[in-house]
Each structure stands twice: as C-alpha cells, then as structure tokens.
Amino acid sequence: MGDKLKQLLDEIDxxxxxxxxxxxxLNEDIPASSGWHQIFGSVALFLFMVQFFTxxxxxxxxxxxxxxxxxxVRYIMTEVTGGRLIRGLHHWGASMIIVIVVIHMLQVFIWGxxxxxREATWIVGVVLLLLTLxxxxxxxxxxxxxxxxxxxxxxxxxxxxxxxxxxxxSRILASAGAIGVQTFARFYTMHVQLLPPLTMILIFxxxxxVRRHGVAPAPGDELKPKKKFFxxxxxxxxxxVFVAFAILFTMAVMAxxxxxxxxxxxxxxxxxxxxxxxxxxxxxxxxxxGPLEVVGxxxxxxxxxxxxxxxxxxxxxxxxxxxxxxLAIGIVVLAGIGWGGLTGAAVKxxxxxxxxxxxxxAGPTQWMESAPNELAGIGYYRREKCGACHNIEAxxxxxxxxxxVNTARRHDADWLLTHLxxxxxxxxxxxxxxxxxxxxxxxxxQAFLLKLTPDNAEVVDTAPDFAVQGAILYQKNxxxxxxxxxGVGGKIGPALNGMSQRRNEAWVIEHFVxxxxxxxxxxxxxxxxxxxxxxxxxxxxxxLAARAPGQ
Amino acid sequence: xxxxxxAPQQANEDYSPSRRAFHLAVINIFGALIGLALAVPTGIYxxxxxxxxxxxxxxxxxxxxxxNPGTPVELSFQESRLDGWRLVTEKKTAWVVKNTDSxxxxxxxxxxxxxxxxxxxxxxxxxPCHTSxxxxxxxxxAGPAPRPLDRYETKIENNRLQIGDLKQQx
Numbered sequence: 001m002g003d004k005l006k007q008l009l010d011e012i013d014x015x016x017x018x019x020x021x022x023x024x025x026l027n028e029d030i031p032a033s034s035g036w037h038q039i040f041g042s043v044a045l046f047l048f049m050v051q052f053f054t055x056x057x058x059x060x061x062x063x064x065x066x067x068x069x070x071x072x073v074r075y076i077m078t079e080v081t082g083g084r085l086i087r088g089l090h091h092w093g094a095s096m097i098i099v100i101v102v103i104h105m106l107q108v109f110i111w112g113x114x115x116x117x118r119e120a121t122w123i124v125g126v127v128l129l130l131l132t133l134x135x136x137x138x139x140x141x142x143x144x145x146x147x148x149x150x151x152x153x154x155x156x157x158x159x160x161x162x163x164x165x166x167x168x169x170s171r172i173l174a175s176a177g178a179i180g181v182q183t184f185a186r187f188y189t190m191h192v193q194l195l196p197p198l199t200m201i202l203i204f205x206x207x208x209x210v211r212r213h214g215v216a217p218a219p220g221d222e223l224k225p226k227k228k229f230f231x232x233x234x235x236x237x238x239x240x241v242f243v244a245f246a247i248l249f250t251m252a253v254m255a256x257x258x259x260x261x262x263x264x265x266x267x268x269x270x271x272x273x274x275x276x277x278x279x280x281x282x283x284x285x286x287x288x289x290g291p292l293e294v295v296g297x298x299x300x301x302x303x304x305x306x307x308x309x310x311x312x313x314x315x316x317x318x319x320x321x322x323x324x325x326x327l328a329i330g331i332v333v334l335a336g337i338g339w340g341g342l343t344g345a346a347v348k349x350x351x352x353x354x355x356x357x358x359x360x361x362a363g364p365t366q367w368m369e370s371a372p373n374e375l376a377g378i379g380y381y382r383r384e385k386c387g388a389c390h391n392i393e394a395x396x397x398x399x400x401x402x403x404x405v406n407t408a409r410r411h412d413a414d415w416l417l418t419h420l421x422x423x424x425x426x427x428x429x430x431x432x433x434x435x436x437x438x439x440x441x442x443x444x445x446q447a448f449l450l451k452l453t454p455d456n457a458e459v460v461d462t463a464p465d466f467a468v469q470g471a472i473l474y475q476k477n478x479x480x481x482x483x484x485x486x487g488v489g490g491k492i493g494p495a496l497n498g499m500s501q502r503r504n505e506a507w508v509i510e511h512f513v514x515x516x517x518x519x520x521x522x523x524x525x526x527x528x529x530x531x532x533x534x535x536x537x538x539x540x541x542x543x544l545a546a547r548a549p550g551q
Numbered sequence: 552x553x554x555x556x557x558a559p560q561q562a563n564e565d566y567s568p569s570r571r572a573f574h575l576a577v578i579n580i581f582g583a584l585i586g587l588a589l590a591v592p593t594g595i596y597x598x599x600x601x602x603x604x605x606x607x608x609x610x611x612x613x614x615x616x617x618x619n620p621g622t623p624v625e626l627s628f629q630e631s632r633l634d635g636w637r638l639v640t641e642k643k644t645a646w647v648v649k650n651t652d653s654x655x656x657x658x659x660x661x662x663x664x665x666x667x668x669x670x671x672x673x674x675x676x677x678x679p680c681h682t683s684x685x686x687x688x689x690x691x692x693a694g695p696a697p698r699p700l701d702r703y704e705t706k707i708e709n710n711r712l713q714i715g716d717l718k719q720q721x
Contacts, residue, residue: 050589053589053593057593057596057597060597061635063635063636068636068637071636071637072635072636074636075601075635075636078602079601079602079636080596080601080602081595081596081599081600081601081602082592082593082595082596082599083596085592085596086592086593086596227566231571231574231575231578232566232571232574234574234578235574235575235577235578238577238578238581238582239577239581241581241585242581242584242585245585245588249588
C-alpha cells in the first residue's frame, strides 16, 4: 500500500511537479530564532480561505439586490439548515481577520522585520490590510438591514467629504443623494468580484516575497544552523490555526449574528454605528467640526497610511534584538492606548438601541403578525400556566390535557368560553380548574386559541414579554375600539402599524399623557400609564410592522 | 502531509524523531478536524432541504360538475409555493378527464418523455415533440414516452375539484 502510494505520487510528480514543488515549499530553511511569534501570517491566510469559502457558500443562497438580499439572508438564518452557522463563520471571521492581520503587522513592526530588503513585503502587507478593511466596509451593506443601511449612509457621506475627489467618490459608489440599488450593486461587486482576486494576487505576491527574502532572522541568527519550515514550524502554525478556528467556530455557534429589521430609510430613530474596528475613526471624527472635519475624515487616515508605508524607509537601522526596540514597542503601546481610548469612548457614547431596533430578525418574528387580542391571550395563557397541562405544538410528548393546536376545528367560540369558565360543564369529567380570568381576559384567550394552528404555534413561546404586556394593556384599555393593529380594530383613530415611521418615542408618550397638547383636535382621552406599562406599550407599538400583514 | 519525507534536519540535534512524529500527528489531526468542522456543516447546508413552512395542500381548480364524461378538459389553477425566500404564485394547468363512473382523473400537463406540453387530438393525448400518444386513461399507446402520464392527487368537494401533489405513475 505504502509503496503503491509512493509510486502513484512519483508518477504524478513526474508529470506535474506538484509533489516535489510542495516538498520544496515546505522544506524552506528558516532562521534558528523562528518560532511561535511568527504564526500569525499563517493564521491570517487560513482565515482568508475560510472567508472565501463561507462567502461562496452564502452566495449559493443569497440574492444581491436590496430587499431580496435581506429576505435571502433571513432565509439563510432561519430556514436553511446550517445557514446560521455558515453566516456566523463569515460574520465573525471578518472580525477575526482584522484582529489577526493587525497582530501580524504589530509582530513584524516590533521585531523590525520590515527592514531592508523586506520593504516590499511590508508595503504589500499594508495594502492587504487596507483591502481587509475594504471587505469589512463593503460587506457591511450586504445584509441590507437597518444596521447595514445606516452604517453605509455614514460611510459614504464621509467619502463625499474628501476635498476635490468627494463628488467622484460619490459617483463611483453611486451614493450621491441616497443609498439605493446602484450603491448596493457597487458594494456587492467590490466585495465579491473585485476584492477577492486582488487579495489572492497580493497574498501570493506577499508569500512569494517572504520566500524570496527568507523569514526575517533575529540578530546573530546568521551564525546559527538553519531550521526547516516543515514540520517544526508548520506544527506551530497548525496549532495556532486550530486555536483560531476553534474560537471562530465557537463564536459562530454561540454568539448572536445580528440581523435587524429590513433597511428603512425613513427610520428616524435609528442610531447608526460602524463595525467595532472602525469605531476609533468614528470617534476621531467627533473631534473635528465644520471646516476642520476633513482633518478627521481624510487627512489623519491618509497620514496614518502614508506613515505605515514609509515605515521601512524611516527606520533604516540595522536589525537589533526585540528587547532593544523600545521605540517601536513604545509606538505600539501608544497606538494601542490611543485606539483603545477612542474605541472605548465611542462605545461609551453609544446610546442604547431602542427595543424596536434591537429585535433579532434572524429569530422568530411571527408574533409581530398577531392581533393584539391574540397576544394578550398568550399573556394570560402564560400567566395561568396553561402550558403545564396542554401542548401547543405537534409531536411533543403528551401532557394531561389535550393538544390545543387546531382548537377551532373541534370547538366553537361559545364552547371555549364555557369551557374556560367551567371546564366540567363543557367537557364532563375534565379535571381542569376554571381559568382565573375576567370575561374580557377570557375573550382574549378565546381569540388566541381559535387562531392557533401548527403554523403559528411557536408564537406562544417566542413572543417577547414586552409585546405581550403591551398587548394586554392595549386590550384592557380597549384601544382597538378606535385603532387598528395588524388589520384588526376600529377606524376612528389612525391605524397603528407604521407609527414608528411617523413618530418618535417622546411624542408618543406625550400623546398618551396629554393628547390634546401634541394633537389639538384629537378625540383621544389621556392615558397616564405607569412604568413599566408605558414603556411596554410604546415598545410594543414601535415593533409593529410598517404595514399590516397582507396589505 | 504525512507522505512528506524531507531531508533529515540539518544540525538540529534536539529535534528528535519522536518529536517530529508528534508534530506530524498534530498537523494531520488538527488539519483533519478543521476540515471536518467545515465540510460537515457545508454538506448539511447544501444537501438538506430547508425548513418547510406551512402551506395548503389542496388547491381549488373549479367546478367539474358540468364536464362530459370522456371529454378531456384543460383546467387552470393558481398554485402558491415557496421559491426559497419568496412566495410565488404560478398558473398551472391539468388535463381533467371524467370517467363514465363519474370519477375524475387530473393529469399533469407534460409528456413523460421530455416534458413537452401535449394536447388533445381525436380523443387521445398527443405530444407534438416526439409524437408520444397517450390514451384518455394516461397509458402510453405510441411513441417514446417511458411511463403513463403523471396524475395529480384529487378530491371533490361540493362538485369542485381539489388538486394536490403531482404523482408519477408506475
């Protein structure tokens, strides 16, 4: 078997040179000082491959036009088996690449490995860092949720402030005026068609240059015997890659991958924030106002890039031991403190997102389509712990009471009310206790049970508490006599779907407390809800879809 | 990479063969684990059917009370189905034949040979592509069609035909 395999490999090598080429590649001589500090390049390369791969996999189920993009990402997250994991790998992999690429650069910087003759390797590396950031910037828009949309609004506006070039930047990004289908197409094409081949070519060139000049030695290494890249250093690289992948995989499984509501250009309540690795730039901008703004948006970033590129030409001294590179270490520490401070300040100054904009749209959202009386009914169902004796989903283990799915097929509305009030009267022999609910509350439970089908049963578990409490309050105050929610209710007052697009939270609260003050002609009486009722009510109203379902 | 057999380490005496074997084992095992952790979810992602959302199985295709026995009628109906993340509504047709005992058969409108739409000619179904011919009970009477016409599952409610899934006939 071993001989046969060797013979086969020899035959293949004779014709292609692949095997001996790989041997040649792996048998590189590396300096005796090589070791754990040089693992980061391999980890970065591995993460790029993971991004290429998971990006392609996402592409199999992704439609690159606004609207459809959002629906298809939601489809990947909620319906495609394993889709959540694949997107998780891609999402967190993007962040991880930034971390690893920066650590890789810091290592090279601290060790002074960019010195002659390795200037070109360093410069290509700087360009690769910029490409990595460009991936982050362009990929951010592709899920087309509110976060993506508003983040990109800010980014493109920054691009537009570049002196002289601004209008052309806007033209290229098709972002003058508004972010739309064209902007989307440009970002998508950059992300999946322009950047990947460019990155591949530059990574190839980068590795080629590393091979050409050899791995940078420590001073004094020249006299020591060389080591081989394989398997000693490959072992270290593999361990590092494995640890990185284990962290990435864990994050993809455990950590939430954000998907907010679909991009809504009219959402005035949304507070855009860039991805964490751009927060320091975002914070820098705040220091420059008016005509000075361009310092923060263009001048400083450009200076930083130029300084990075020129590093090997500024620092031209001989190789020295890491311990003696105090200036380099000092610069890294200062940069780290500056970056951390700016990022921390940006995080600290970020107001908490409203409940409405923090709902996970990659999770179940069917509860948003329920009528208020059904949601209130779910609240009473939970309060009365009906689930202790009844199942609501098919296929679950039997409980003492019957499964309630498709109740409407078996019983009518009157029967249900009788049953809730006096179970034994409707179902002789029933051991169920009478529900401890008022007549109005029972009507809500009745409404919910009559609408309960296998398709919407999950709502009982997934409706968030604030929405259920808001709906209970809504029912108790008979808001539905004048207002409609999700197509159910009166027509005297305005329908409440889409209110989040017309009003802000402060206005709505004011309107509850003193309707005539903000809307002089309204017939609505004042409602001075206490906390947390008021907040639940407002949050509930703000999570309603812009349009009632089916309209 | 275990097939690698590079030249022995030059002048690096502390790199013992057992250390080297350990390194090779770790490289292979970790490499395989990463490969598996990517390949298995990808396989599941690409090969398993997405979670099914509910839909109604039976579609109303119209009144069949007035159909004459033995005369095929083409009925069209609207079917809503999930196309990935989209709910699409498509117009579909069925060739409906009422038998003498008033039972109803609804045939899929495509020839079982290569999927061309067939039509009715002289009391039989004729495919224009390669002249397959089917009798009114769907059996192949001539041509290259490999099996009888596909049939929809059907049921009658209040004289209205309800159409279900399309099933192949043996």
